[in-house]
Amino acid sequence: MRTGPSRVSVSPRTGIFSVSRPATRTIPMTGRTAEAVVSPRIAALSPVLLGPPPRDLGPTRPVRRLHLNEGPFPPAPAVITAMRAAAADLHRYPDNDGTDLVAALAARTGVAAERIVLGAGSNELLYGAADVAIEPGDVGLSPAPGFGSYARAVAMRGGRSVGVPVRDDGAVDVVATLAAVTPATRLVFVATPNNPTGGLISAADLDRLVAGLPNHLLLVVDEAYHEFARAAGGPDVIAALARRRGPWIVTRTFSKAYGLAGARIGWGIASSAEIADAFRKVRTTFSVSTVALAGARAALDETAHMERLVASTTAERERLAGALAPHGFRAMPSAANFVMLTTPSPADRLAAALRDENIFVVPMPWRETAGALRVTIGTPEDDDALIAALTAIATDR
Incomplete structure (x- = not known):
């Protein structure tokens, strides 16, 4: 980006600096120019593209954020x-x-x-x-x-x-x-x-x-x-x-x-x-x-609040796993606020179907299976919605 000289002024009342700049001409940094500046080890990386946060789509399709391993409840x-x-x-x-x-x-x-x-x-x-x-x-x-x-x-x-x-x-x-x-x-x-x-x-x-x-x-x-x-x-x-x-x-x-x-x-x-x-x-x-x-x-200092969150999340994790087991979803052993479920059909397709319902999970490959879904444990309402959606998909197979 090339510019002419900038003019700096200072307010005598507030002492705050202000800068006025002439119109700029932007030189896009692409191709060989970028190659000359960006380290090869950085250029080889893939960007972390999480995208904008998902949004509620109305009272019947609120967003279910079960993909980032967040806690489902606010702090104390x-x-x-x-x-x-x-x-x-x-x-x-x-x-x-x-x-x-x-x-x-x-x-x-x-x-x-x-x-x-x-x-x-x-x-x-x-x-x-x-x-x-x-x-x-x-x-x-x-x-x-x-x-x-x-x-x-x-x-x-x-x-x-x-x-x-x-x-x-x-x-x-x-x-x-x-x-x-x-x-x-x-x-x-x-x-x-x-x-x-x-x-x-x-x-x-x-x-x-x-x-x-x-x-x-x-x-x-x-x-x-x-x-x-x-x-x-x-x-x-x-x-x-x-x-x-x-x-x-x-x-x-x-x-x-x-x-x-x-x-x-x-x-x-x-x-x-x-x-x-x-x-x-x-x-x-x-x-x-x-x-x-x-x-x-x-x-x-809010140990009791933390322990309640851990206990409720643990109970929900076991409930979720038990509800989905009869439909071919096998829960891996978990000691976290998420569970990995191996799936009876391709995991990426299941994740796409869940996104259509505004439910977000992470699909991933897993050895000798159709894949797996990593599911963050949410509120009971979140987990009920996931169970209902996956049960319906499994029934329609």
Whole structure:
């Protein structure tokens, strides 16, 4: 874009700057011009195209958002009150270190505050792991299928991502992960429960992972669904990782069980202050807003609300699975706020039919089946609508 000189003026009353610019002539940045600027590793990526949020289509077809693993209910009233109060200070930058929240997390977990780091959702920490550990040509391992940010983060830093197929029950295959490690491996992502399959890593496999991984790499354990996993009897990940001599970080979030997906705030527990400092170095300054910090801090005191949300979601997950089983939909074991259902007919066609009813789920391939649907557990009304729609489709086959 080419322009002539700009004129800058300052109001003598307010001191506010204003800039007037002449008409501009835009030079489109396409073809060879773009190729000269955009890094090849970035050009090779596919954009994340989520599209606009789906909208209600009237009282008989409200939108059913069962595709993003959000919580179906808002945060506790006290959390909303705290966030509204914090909005009065939006003219100030937030506390970059989240001092009050980190202190509360340290008290809650028994981990020193210097080992806790915040992020704009746990997703910022997942990308930060690649910043910390990956140089061009290094290898990062992650479960397949798995959360897309793992492979994307490695590719953005010039590394090579290697997917390790998960087990038939949807849990991370620890034996296969250990076998895939080479001297070039610098980063290993695992998730418990795994998204999109829902499987938990067992205590025995977690111990096997801790004992078997060499110390030259960074281990990232994604616990985005931590509260659901503990309610399902999952192992204590932090206690297991304390036995590892090499570096690690566990990432968690307020997006799921606390109902703060829109606030974008997550946190991590690192193996040492030095590893936490490395993550702080690559964080975007002020990436967690004042309102998000206030909401997360208040949410920690609303344990009963969180536990009710987890319990109701767990009960709905089992109800949904049971209602669809007679129609050929098999639920994979899940310890999260979603369930993966293998389907009796092509999953992509089922997802398209559901979209026509304004119900949104995620279709995906699954070994030796017609595919699968990953379904976020919604309100009872959402789940009833999904059951009715899939039952009708199955009956019409």
